[in-house]
Amino acid sequence: AIHKAASSSGRRSFELSGRRTELRQWQDATGGEVLACQIDAGGIGISLSRAGYCVYYSVGWNRGNYEQSYPRIHDTNQQHPAVGYYHLLAAGTIDEVLYQALRDGKDLVEAVLKMMREK
Numbered sequence: 001a002i003h004k005a006a007s008s009s010g011r012r013s014f015e016l017s018g019r020r021t022e023l024r025q026w027q028d029a030t031g032g033e034v035l036a037c038q039i040d041a042g043g044i045g046i047s048l049s050r051a052g053y054c055v056y057y058s059v060g061w062n063r064g065n066y067e068q069s070y071p072r073i074h075d076t077n078q079q080h081p082a083v084g085y086y087h088l089l090a091a092g093t094i095d096e097v098l099y100q101a102l103r104d105g106k107d108l109v110e111a112v113l114k115m116m117r118e119k
Helices: 002-008 023-028 063-073 094-104 108-118
Strands: 013-016 034-037 053-056 084-087
Touching: 002 013, 002 034, 013 023, 023 034, 053 063, 094 108
Parallel strands: 013 034, 053 084
Antiparallel strands: none
16 A cells, blocks of 8 residues: 555655565665555664655554664664654554553553453
């Protein structure tokens, strides 16, 4: 869906995930290309300093990857004075519960179990 949206707006898109590794192509590109980056693939040990926006389309279970995704964008080579962060969450989903727990510094497993007990 991300690649389709990028294409319909006239942008090229690249992917960093378990199935595609196109980080170098995105870093070497010159325009407003889109990098669809799975949080587990893009949270640790890479530079995303070309990014002007960061859109999270899923929430991972690893607090470390989530916390490290911000420094991947804001390293010493950041090219934009401000980066916009967006979290796409569907109401009533597990991603909403995980995002709240991560944002509030709560235990992820406990937050999910609490949600399940309340349903």
